[in-house]
Amino acid sequence: MTGATGNVGRHVVGRLLAAGAAVRALTRRPEEARLPAAAEVVGGDLTRPETVEPALKGVSALFLFPSPGTAGPVLRAAREHGVRRVVLLSSSAVEYSGEHADNEIVAFHKEVEREVEASGLDWTFVRPGAFAVNTLQWAPQISAGDVVRGPFAGAEMALVHERDIADVAARALLTDGHVGAKYVLTGPESLTQAEQVRRIGLALGRPVRYEESAPEVAREQMIRNNVPAAFVDMLLTFQAGLVGVPAEVTRTVEEVTGSPARTFDQWAAEHAADFR
DSSP: OOSTTSTTHHHHHHHHHHTTOOOEEEESOGGGOOOOTTSEEEEOBTTBHHHHGGGGTTOSEEEEOOOTTOHHHHHHHHHHTTOOEEEEEOOGGGGOOGGGGOSHHHHHHHHHHHHHHTSSSEEEEEEEOSBGGGGGGGHHHHHHOSEEEESOTTBEEOOBOHHHHHHHHHHHHHSSSOTTOEEEEOOSSOEEHHHHHHHHHHHHTSOOEEEEOOHHHHHHHHHHTTOOHHHHHHHHHHHHTTBTOOOOOOOHHHHHHSSOOOOHHHHHHHTHHHHO
16 A cells, blocks of 8 residues: 555555455554554655565555556566555546646656556556545635635535545455456535535534635735745646636546445535534
């Protein structure tokens, strides 16, 4: 397990352990991992391949969540150590076209997918869309009041629960029938950013509303918060293209796991304490 302490990886670890699998979790800071005691937590850093190779000994399947430039060496080492299967946490961004496809995030995920396909391992791509957990960016505003200020209130997304991503990844790691699959994962409904904020308020038991700010104002604020300008521009361009356009909704979570995708209302109820 790489990315074992992340929003998705942590839940993958839990699913694998619940299924009776032996799990080796790789993290740069084992002492801070806070993973279940049944997981074997080992130190390693994908940017230093020599620290990863020992963790691959005796491993049959790899959950890969790489950073730029790290996938190739890890995949080569995995093959040399007899790993047979790799499940890549990718992104539905690889399916974007036109203006939305011309950015570093899309290019990164496409390149990693190419490396995985060429690795000689049996592979599965898990391609989630927008994560529900990303709405935690609004937590400081919501805990401080009843208004969230940001651009493009009408931008629509089918937010996917991190547990659903983990459920699909765990199935692909543990069971046959997923080799060569490219699973695009979404939540069950398309919601505007304004509606997402309203639903969080319902989970909190108080009204919360989204107040739209001009894109240039949002841009200045994000740059002041040390977000790179190129990333800010890419994000704002992407969100502008989502206004008034219902997001694609897939049934992949249910088709793979047998259970419907969790709703954003479920996610908000589970995470209500994070917004208080």
